[in-house]
Amino acid sequence: MIxxxxxxxxxxxxxxxxxxxxxxxxxxxxxxxAFQNLExxxxxxxxxxxxxxxxDPANGKIPYRTDARxxxxxxxxxxxxxxxxxxxxxxxxxxxxxxxxPFQIFQNPDRVVIVYQHVHAYRVIFTDGRPHYDDGIEFYxxxxxxxxxxxxxVVDVTNFKPETWLDDAGNFHSAKLHVVERxxxxxxxxxxxxxxxEDPEVFEKSWTIRVDLVRLAEPNSxxxxxxxxxxxxxxxxxxxxxxx
Amino acid sequence: MAASLSAAFNVxxxxxxxxxxxxxxxxxxxxxxxxxxxxxxxxRALDNDKHRERDPVGQCHMHGVPRVMFPPFPLEILQxxxxxxxxxxxEHGVRIIPTDGRPFLTNYSSWxxxxxxxxxxxxxVVExxxxxxxxxxxxxxxxxxxxxxxxxxFRLTGKDSLDYQATVENPSVFSRPFTVRVPLRRRPADVxxxxxxxxxxxxxxxxxxxxRGETK
Numbered sequence: 001m002i003x004x005x006x007x008x009x010x011x012x013x014x015x016x017x018x019x020x021x022x023x024x025x026x027x028x029x030x031x032x033x034a035f036q037n038l039e040x041x042x043x044x045x046x047x048x049x050x051x052x053x054x055x056d057p058a059n060g061k062i063p064y065r066t067d068a069r070x071x072x073x074x075x076x077x078x079x080x081x082x083x084x085x086x087x088x089x090x091x092x093x094x095x096x097x098x099x100x101x102p103f104q105i106f107q108n109p110d111r112v113v114i115v116y117q118h119v120h121a122y123r124v125i126f127t128d129g130r131p132h133y134d135d136g137i138e139f140y141x142x143x144x145x146x147x148x149x150x151x152x153x154v155v156d157v158t159n160f161k162p163e164t165w166l167d168d169a170g171n172f173h174s175a176k177l178h179v180v181e182r183x184x185x186x187x188x189x190x191x192x193x194x195x196x197x198e199d200p201e202v203f204e205k206s207w208t209i210r211v212d213l214v215r216l217a218e219p220n221s222x223x224x225x226x227x228x229x230x231x232x233x234x235x236x237x238x239x240x241x242x243x244x
Numbered sequence: 245m246a247a248s249l250s251a252a253f254n255v256x257x258x259x260x261x262x263x264x265x266x267x268x269x270x271x272x273x274x275x276x277x278x279x280x281x282x283x284x285x286x287x288r289a290l291d292n293d294k295h296r297e298r299d300p301v302g303q304c305h306m307h308g309v310p311r312v313m314f315p316p317f318p319l320e321i322l323q324x325x326x327x328x329x330x331x332x333x334x335e336h337g338v339r340i341i342p343t344d345g346r347p348f349l350t351n352y353s354s355w356x357x358x359x360x361x362x363x364x365x366x367x368x369v370v371e372x373x374x375x376x377x378x379x380x381x382x383x384x385x386x387x388x389x390x391x392x393x394x395x396x397x398f399r400l401t402g403k404d405s406l407d408y409q410a411t412v413e414n415p416s417v418f419s420r421p422f423t424v425r426v427p428l429r430r431r432p433a434d435v436x437x438x439x440x441x442x443x444x445x446x447x448x449x450x451x452x453x454x455x456r457g458e459t460k
Contacts, residue, residue, distance in 0.1 A: 025324070087443070088443050089443065089444070090336070090439075090441070104340065106322055106324065106327065106329055107324070108322055108324070111322075113322055113329065113331070115329070115331075115338050115340065120306070120336060120337065120338045121336060122331055122336060122338055124320065124331065124436065124437060126436070130434070139438075139439040140439060140441060141439060220346045220347070222340065222342065222349070223340060224349075224352070224354070225306075225354035225355060225356060227305060227306065227354070227355055228304075228443065230303065234445070234447065236304070236443040
């Protein structure tokens with residue numbers, strides 16, 4: 001009886017219980033501005049300075065192969081028309097987790113489902129050990145398989161289409177992209193998101209970003225529908241309320 | 245889950261035609277199996293059928309309710325204590341249905357609406373508001389209009405079978421409410437939804453034949 005009481009005091013004395021650490025359910029959104037440029041940026045008109053989200057390598061730079069860095073720079077110049085996100089393509093991974101729009105996580109015993117508000121993209125992440133699709137089958141959002149490592153939910157993502165970008169600044173990848181994501185609860189309403197990115201066609205070595213996710217804890221929070229409509233040229237465009 | 249295919253082509257009874265297998269009506273009320281269109285509205289549906297490039301799904305939009313429940317592609321249903329979630333493979337459509345008694349959103353307009361669920365015995369009852377009035381009911385051009393409200397009933401009738409009914413009340417288009425009933429079958433556990441892409445520049449919908457086999 002006394003021991004039970006002590007345990008109770010221990011759990012209520014902390015902001016959240018350890019037993020919740022594998023409970024990722026809820027509506028989350030990335031803090032900060034990593035979506036603009038994973039490498040960070042100096043302040044410019046309309047935008048404050050941003051730190052790099054890249055934690056490895058330590059210089060905060062994406063370790064591009066020389067020719068690939070030139071492609072990223074060209075993307076950056078042409079981003080007002082070339083960013084596939086502007087035409088409402090599904091955002092890909094890890095970009096989907098970094099956008100200034102919420103996503104909701106649902107958990108079942110054999111799968112975790114993430115629904116992104118952004119163009120209602122979703123991912124069904126099986127956790128029952130079933131294998132990835134074969135090479136050559138490509139998806140905008142990749143093919144995700146999850147497992148628990150301690151209190152981190154680790155998602156292995158492969159089978160990407162090469163068309164998606166990694167951020168607004170034109171950082172990019174090829175179909176050889178391989179992402180390993182780690183979701184780790186850090187407090188009642190915060191979660192650490194890490195993604196290790198590997199793509200031998202574009203990068204000299206793998207690199208890792210780290211971003212905090214914050215829970216939308218307001219009662220009755222819900223995702224709203226973000227659906228694109230065709231413009232006069234037949235290109236899909238975001239409705240004005242979702243333009244940042 | 246996957247619905248029987250007939251309703252996706254035409255919710256009313258229809259003969260076979262080019263690209264469309266014959267099928268019975270899925271309308272169980274009114275008893276004649278016909279949509280109770282207001283005067284002039286059936287003509288609009290027939291005109292839609294000759295212009296299937298107008299089909300919102302052909303334009304990559306989500307199906308809307310109730311059409312989202314009987315597409316010719318599979319659905320995935322998840323549930324926990326607070327939500328029922330329906331993922332549609334086609335158009336990567338999503339419905340997140342809170343079952344915790346929260347109020348509806350106000351001033352909301354969307355393709356798949358704002359849904360609230362509750363259990364009545366073994367039946368999940370979902371009320372849907374906030375539909376944008378642009379959704380069609382099937383590929384044959386049967387349509388809904390502004391101000392529609394839908395009440396859906398989901399009931400397991402066997403280990404792998406689900407009875408789906410939806411009552412649509414939409415006085416701007418129909419003279420009375422009507423109810424569709426579609427059976428869904430559970431797919432084997434190893435089936436996975438695939439990613440569906442649609443917005444990458446398709447321009448050929450204008451060549452779709454009429455669901456009634458009519459040519460332009």
